[in-house]
Amino acid sequence: MLFPYKYVPHQMDRMQKFINFIFYQVWCRAPKAGPFDLDLFAGNPDLKEVMEAFLYSDTKGAYFFYGHVEGIYQLFSKLSRTEIKQLKRWYQGNNNIQKVCENDPSTQIARYSDIPQQKKVLNQKLSQFFCGLYDNIGIAALKQKIGDIEGHYKLFMSVNKTGKCPFCGIADMQGVFHSTREAYDHYLPKGLYPFNSINFRNLVPACHHCNSSYKTSKDPAFIPKDPTGATHRRKVFYPFANSSYNIEVTIDLKKTDIDHLVPDDIQLAFGPPVLNEEIETWKDIYGIEERYKGKLIDGDGKAWLIEVLDEWKWQEESSGIDGRSPNDYLRNLKRHTEKFPFASSNFLKNAFLDGCDRAGLFSIKEDTFEADNQKP
């Protein structure tokens, strides 16, 4: 992740508080609390109001919410103290997104696959509820209490104003003046992890490619399974990290024939070393190397190079170089990149042209590129 988001408090955070209440005060108390009724929600009048509205509503969303809260209550009522204790630890772990990302050993996390086989029905019900929850937050009775996702997005983007996707740094993001918006990605995928599908520290706007083409349902917290079946945790960037950092990108070219570059001719290196583990995870889940190389080969790379060379006209008749030298150009670009690293993919452009310079491409006479320059 190239830069972290700023967390933006919003009315929608109340939804997670509702779910916390349902989990700790209703479900976890089920073994001792007797039959399911609305009095169980007395400690949270707003939620009680919502539950009451759902009870008398025949909309699909109301039925979904009320039905699952009650159904899971029945299943919890049969659990032992030890089992409830374990579920509490998992709930807490899965909702501490920062500690999950940091791979803090004191945090116990659980995927649906970690819930014991004997609890198959509970597993299924939790999965139906938490997977469907996000799609059902627009139900009228809830909306009155928590606002809507469009409102959240506008506020979020009015604070996070870079205009670029922080996961790839190259795609534009819809902002406050667009009538449409980017989708929210469940950073810990909702299909794998129970309990956190409505936690806004786990919900991050991301560009379509990052979310739907590359990350999909990849698990950022675990190294993809090795053939022996072993699983290993890994660190991943926390999307709302408080401290900023600077991802260093270095690009080296193994050959100078820019017209016939293939991905293997480009060597990408990332730093700083202190973030190595997070960087490896980031590269894995967002296909970063493939996408950056693609952009350099099929996308902007050649145009960036020609731009430098065009500025540096080789005037044969006037015995020298006229216009800006590549060094002048690179100096200016470096200055722009420090100021606006993500505008016009400057961070990548700067690294690529530095690589071209190291590969000796600016000591080649312009006529090498002449033919290409003439192309429309």
Ligand SMILES: [Zn+2]
């Ligand atoms: Zn992206």
